Amino acid sequence: MEKKIGVYICTGCGIGDALDIEALSKVAAGEYKVDICKTNNFLCGKEGVELIKKDIEAEGVNTVVIAGCSSRVNYDVFNFGSDKIVERVNLREQVIWCHPANDEDTQMLAEDNLRMGLAKQKNMNLPEPYLVEDMSKAILVVGGGLTGLTAALDAARAGYKTVLVEKEAELGGYAGKMYKQVPLKPPFTELEENCIPGLIKAVQDAGVKIYTSATIEKTAGAPGMFNVTIKQNDSTVQERVGAIVLATGAKPYDPEKLAHLGYGKYENVITQAALEEMAAAGKLEAGKVAFIQCAGSRDQEHLPYCSAACCIESMKQALYIKEKNPEASVYVYYKDIRANGQYEHFYKKAQQEGIIFIKADVTDISEEDGKLTIEADDHTMGTKSIADEFDLVVLANGMVPTAALGEVVQLNEPAEEEAAAASDEPKVELPPVIKANLLNLDYRQGPELPPLKYGFPDSHYICFPYETRRTGIYAAGVVRAPMDMLSAVEDATGAALKAIQCVEATAKGEAVHPRSGDLSYPEFNMTRCTQCKRCTEECPFGAINEDEKANPLPNPTRCRRCGTCMGACPERIISFKNYSVPMIGNMVKAIEVPEELEEKPRILVFACENDAIPALDMAGINRLQYNPWVRIIPVRCLGSLNLVWVNDAMAKGFDGVLLMGCKHGDDYQCHFIKGSELAEYRLSKVSETLDRLGLESERVRAITVSIMDYDKIPEILDKFAEDLEELGPNPMKDFQ
Amino acid sequence: MKYCFYPGCSMEATAQANLKSIKAVAEALGMHLEEIPDWNCCGATVVSSVVGDFTQQVMAARNLAIAESMGLDVVVGCSSCYLSLAITNKRFKEDEHFRAVANEALAAGGLKYEGSLRVRQFLEVVINDAGLEKVAQMVKRPLDGLKVAGYVGCQTVRAIPYEFDDPEYPVFMDRLIEALGAAATEFPMKARCCGSSNALAATDIVVDSSRKIFASAAEGGAQVIATPCPMCQMNLDAYQQRVNQLHGTNYYIPVLFFTQLMAIAFDLSTDAWALDYCIVSPYNVLAPFTGGK
């Protein structure tokens, strides 16, 4: 579109008093010859906004550059419709609130910020949404247990075509085989009739398309356009769906591994699952029974995690026994009773029914003519204990997610490994994937959801439990994390909502969380592609497949718009309409780097929009002062950092470059998983190049900052500035 | 203000000072206390250990049954009696089955109790019905500067927790002490047990418990201890000397019923002050306020 630019400089909040506004206007009107450049002392006020609106109507301004406060505020006031480009230049939080007023350096900073804004808008275009042909809004639910049935029912009730695939001949899963179930509603004291039969009927009535004895042979495509091959008996069926809920549940931990608790050795040592069967079959006759909690769970030798449901499940089963035989003696050996929340009532109820709870570690189980004896260390009495005459010992043997059952595969093919080893470049580790035969994704990055820990394809986020590393595919229930039935039901409904959300966003060409609503997407100029595979390997969401010639095959609806591919591409052939390598490059070039003798070093900071930029704003809001030589460029994610920017910066004579990104490692904070890590790894590649050029590699650094680190920002920047002063100016300055 | 009054056995023996002062103070505050005719022992916290809670509560209920016809709140001075009557009453109100069975037993004596009454501690009645303002107005001999440890004891506040004060850290008594012009001292043990009925069978318990209470009161700089409870008063008063002997301490803290302090402050008759009943003599400490009588 033909751009008509209006620059509006706000002089309010002390900007006018701290800066030479005239000089600032000259930058826009003079250097950049913008059509319109106006100032106002209260731009976010009614008149201020009117002023801009008038120019839009009368003068046809379609690109508005606003120099004033941070884009974190007044986002609503300065919204002039989706057909206008609005660029915000930060003069308040990141200039006058953290630098001395009427100071030469502060003024230079303000002018550079304006230059960057003006350079940036040059390369900015209005994004056009990517729209799927033959879009499907259907929801596929994989797994017909409690979670799957609930998700399917809730999706269908919301008016979406829903397909349910269950590998067994019968729907219902583990919960379906239960005699009764734990209370799911207040007062949380009464056993409830199994809800599965009713749920199955509701799912059928809701018109869900059901495949039983069916597995998924292949899941190809992307959100809005998944083509799923379902294998039922020996025939296969194709279904086109928009999003997927993975609800394949968990399996009990293999009791064969619990020989130390007598399983396999004594036939009356059984699992919780076996007890459910006995109860359901009405074959539960026992006078003295023991439950052993954490049989496998909370055990570094077996399952390091807690299986979450076993405590209340054992209480329930103990109550079965009491129901059958009120005179029965029932003991529960536990580490901690984890009847969280309102299940405390259930715990008390179990006690009232005469079930005996003993905090103890079981040390030995033995058998004499069919009766079992348990030896334990009793922690509440500080003694050894022996209890005998047990008819039955039930192991609460925990759960293992179905996603964890399969061969673990590392996706960097050997050839590449060697290549990597040969060239001394470090290599990106692709996350291992477990071939669990659940979805069989036709993805460059493996056939299943990448596991987080212990094989659970869980979200890494506390605040975003449905964050997924495969767009449009949401894990729910015990396949996602250990949980009780009450949680699983909620989890199913939540996942159904996320799936619905995904198809709705995809239909509009919008991104899903975290850049919800973003219409831009990466476009590839294939003519210059060298098939280096970096984009296909580094995309954190497996959005890009490869053809046999290793050409990238982008799937825009899988894309989360982080720009990691753009940063990875050595040929710079990947760009977004409103975010591209040249755009940032031009911003770098727009900054004025003074001559060496002026002794005004320059530091370029690439800062992550999600955490580092707000932290910098906070430093301003708290009026923390820091070095004025820094020039800050926000990036979507450090993953989008393209090395050419660093080269440009050094060539232009910047004395140092600093990357501010999110924490990585096990507790990573990057919302695009590996962004900041990738940036650091790329940086490690530049360092030698720099050394070769006789430039100290210390000039280019990456650090991690969290949104709460604002108080540390002055120290970080000042320290870096000092270090650079010691190194002396960038020799490249002379070649300007 | 009319009330049914349940004195309890100790008031006729070890705690006559309590009875005298309660009656006088009540009258002064315009409360008419009508003694429950032919009342019997409530069983305290002892009897149930021999005959069980149910029988003990039925015994206690006999008094309530008699009182019910009078239709007045039942006021109790003794903490132990208050405990047993209050809990019994609560069960009659809340537990239908218990009420039915208990009435079956009462019927054997031609009685019946519907559970219509309120059972209240005299201390609480003074504060809630008469009110601290009224009390302050009545003061003729302000106990200025007298440092009093308000020893509520255990059963008064824990019979029915939060019924009228915090079961662990009560403040009612302190407010009352202040209303009399005296100063309520910091006294962490104000609601700890004195050893109760163990005086005879396990003196060591009483001695040991009392020692801790004296220590706490002394640390707060108390000159006298004031209590609503006959049992507490007896243990702390009668065994103070013993504590000193056994522990080489030399506590000298007179122990009075709060009603005695009220009687003095209100300038009622010396008979109502009933100071002669105190084993640890309070005369010196109280001299500044008892002058002229």
Added chain:
Amino acid sequence: MEQKNTLTEPVKYDLSFAREIYSLENGYYIKQCMQCGMCAVACSTREIMDYSPRQLFNLIKLGKKEEVLSANTFWYCTSCCTCKARCPRGVPLVDVMHDLKKYAIEQGYDQYPQAAFYKAFWAEVAGRGKVFEGGVTARYYLIRGLDEVKKALAMKDVGMNMLKHKRLPLLPPKKVRGLGDLKKIIHKAQELQRKEARA
């Protein structure tokens, strides 16, 4: 304080004793104990108790009849109600202790002096409808026997003081007029109590 813990040899769990205790008037509540230990701290005589209430409830659960009935725990309970007010599981510990005292006496575990005191006290109430200190004391020493009288002499200063200050009437209070009815009521109550226990 070091609580007594004689359980050196392994415990054999046995619920029959526990069931007997759980069937006492307030025994039902013991089942709700979640072994938090609040009572152990709340107790005003905890220093001299050999088992804290929590431990005692645990022993009951483990079926240690002998340890439970010979424990001093419930005898040293002063009914101060602190534990009862604090117990997070709403166990009326004081009332449970009353039950245990009664049960212990019935089982012949009445060697503790408190047992004698309670019997003496009850005898007074049953005979007069009111309590007379003098009577209780006399009966107490009758039950405890001579050696106890030595202790009494050591205590006589206390007694003398009480007398001196008119706190020990020499004559008992008047009998309750309705004593006959009261006795009928008590008799009936006892009968009903036994019936309730069976039900």
Added chain:
Amino acid sequence: MSGLTAAVEAAEVGCEVYIVEKNPYLGGKVTQINQYFPKLCPPNCGLEINFQRIKKNPRIHFFTMAEVEEISGQEGNYEVSVKINPRYVNENCTGCGKCVEACPAERANAFNYGLDKTKAIYLPHEFAFPMKYVIDDQSCQGAGCGKCAEVCEYQAIDLSMQPKNVKLNVGAIIWATGWEPYDATKLSYYGFGRYDNVITNVMMERLAAPNGPTKGKIVRPSDGKEINSVAFIQCAGSRDENHLHCCSSVCCLASLKHATYVREQYPDAKICIYYIDIRARGKYEDFFTKVQEEANITLIKGKAGEVKEDPSTKELVVIAEDQEAQKVREEKFDLVVLATGMAPSTAASKVPADVSYDEDGFLISDSGIYAAGCVKHPLDVASAVRDATATALKAIHSTVRGQQ
């Protein structure tokens, strides 16, 4: 957090959403949390993203300082009357902060649980969204003073502002008013309110927060001194027939997290956690394991029974029965943190509609009016968010049914 999540998730499906918030800012309790367990990451990070989602989404409308006064109608068609209390600061506010310099009056800072003070005109906290100042009319000296209005260059201050009332027509209602910390003064045996150095877990969050009253330094409230020892008392009010009957399900992990706060600042400090059961369910077990491996952190099986204070040193003594050792321990500490539990907000302020509550006072969902988050069950943040997401779909079902 639950309300925010439910709103954003529903709006991103395509619904029109109204948020009614009684605070002058969005985000609720999590804005006062320093770090989340088990990742020890800052809540403001996730909040920032949610606020971005709100900013970008034209379908979300919100009112701060607002309360629901009346609800009429039925599923699919409710009329909700909302009272908007005066902020005394209008939309002109640019957040420049000049007013604060001028304001003579002070108030106890509720955001920091009264651990420090702000001026009567104040920004609730740095990350406050919307970033507008607000006046506390309880402590403001009113028009008579008016100093803030004088210095404000943008006519943003209106001391005569009156409550407003808005009517909303909606298809479904999600009630996500969350929880309140249980009143620790009711646990008199722990001495909260009498002993300066006995604090609650929510106060601990503020003490450890960089934007808290001590700039993140954990010290003794009595004298600002550094600490050598801390005790954490679990189930302070929870799992208790006399207080909160149910388990609050987050306190164990919160205290384990607080132990890491202390450990980070005081590598040698003695840390004791008194507990009945450690309820680190699911993968939280890893966090529990990690904390146990820390040196000098002792877990004591036995609920703390009592706290005593030495009036001279303000030191505290925690008395508890150590069940592993079979003895009652008395330990000295500089600081005692009560793991007070969650009381549903509906225990204090009910929903102005015909709804039911369970015996713990939690709101029971009904088709049309749904409970989400901690007003429904005691939940940790991740579970509350999950629950809120699910509830958003249930609300959408109501609108679907409403149209039929």
